[in-house]
Amino acid sequence: MNVMKVSFYKEKIFSAEWFQTYATLFLGSLVIATGYTFFMTPYKIVPGGIYGISTILNHKVGFPIGMAALCFNLPLSLISIKILGKHFGLRTFICFLWVAMFADGLPWMLEHVFGYTHALAIDPLQLVPEGIDNPDAAKEGVLLASVFGGVVIGLGAGLILKTRSSSGGTDVLASVLHKVTRKPLGMMQMTVDSVIVILGFIAFPDWKTPFYSLITIFIMGKVIDIVLGGYSSDKTFFIVSEKTEEIRKFILSELHRGGSIVPVNGMWNRVEKEMIMTVVHRKELSTLRKGIAHIDPNAFTMILDAKEILGQGFKRFEE
Secondary structure, three states: OOOOOOOOOOOOOOOHHHHHHHHHHHHHHHHHHHHHHHHHOOOOOOOOHHHHHHHHHHHHHOOOHHHHHHHHHHHHHHHHHHHHOHHHOHHHHHHHHHHHHHHHHHHHHHHHOOOOOHHHHHOOOOOOOOHHHOOOHHHHHHHHHHHHHHHHHHHHHHHHHHOOOOOOOHHHHHHHHHHHHOOOHHHHHHHHHHHHHHHHHHHOOOOOHHHHHHHHHHHHHHHHHHHHHOOOOOEEEEEEOOOHHHHHHHHHHHHOOOOEEEEEEOOOOOOEEEEEEEEEOHHHHHHHHHHHHHHOOOOEEEEEEOOOOEOOOOEOOOO
């Protein structure tokens, strides 16, 4: 039997897809470094990960966060290649090099090239007047930094993950622990990040520190999901009715939508019925609900959020 092999993951070097992938990786590295350098580090937020540890070292011993992260990522990468195999990949290696370079290079450029003061170079956004030197920074700036920092880092991480790469760090360590201990990967990731958040609380003895860190972690996760899966306000309808044909005609003629009709059996009496499955835009939600209510008020209707819809009439598949 002949099997056609298609590679979805490798782009021909110097092709348009290759340049797009590395441009996305470059942008993602720049964005994620900006989030850690200008939001997390100045306000002592420790959102897990290698850069959480780097933030602690930066404040306690003055070690540059990018260099600290690089010192952790290099041995982790060697360990992961040995334990997990070579699929760790060149992209991930390039990515954490870029992130480390931007994390230390951006403040240096602001201070030595653009003439910013040192205080302004490490906190150029000045989320509160006078930046981190303001006594109220701990009250106002930290919350803003945890929210917007989570958005920025999530955006950068999402862009990196879209290239099927990683910025290194604790996701690599979690994968190694998963391989060694056979524990679920999600549990290992949560355990590693939780330990780092606790270390942040010990290093910066303020009971609010872990809560700000958790806010950032939560927002990061949501933004990553949006970047990877897209945001959709479309709705999926599952309709079981005695008047399937009338509802079908209404959907086709009034909404100009398609769908599928699936044979189903009632669980109570095993009576055979038909179920309509269709997807509509949010603006069509009310029209379809009213149409169903008018045609068959007793119809069983389930409405679900459609996270991402690909195909004719909706978003095209990415090439």
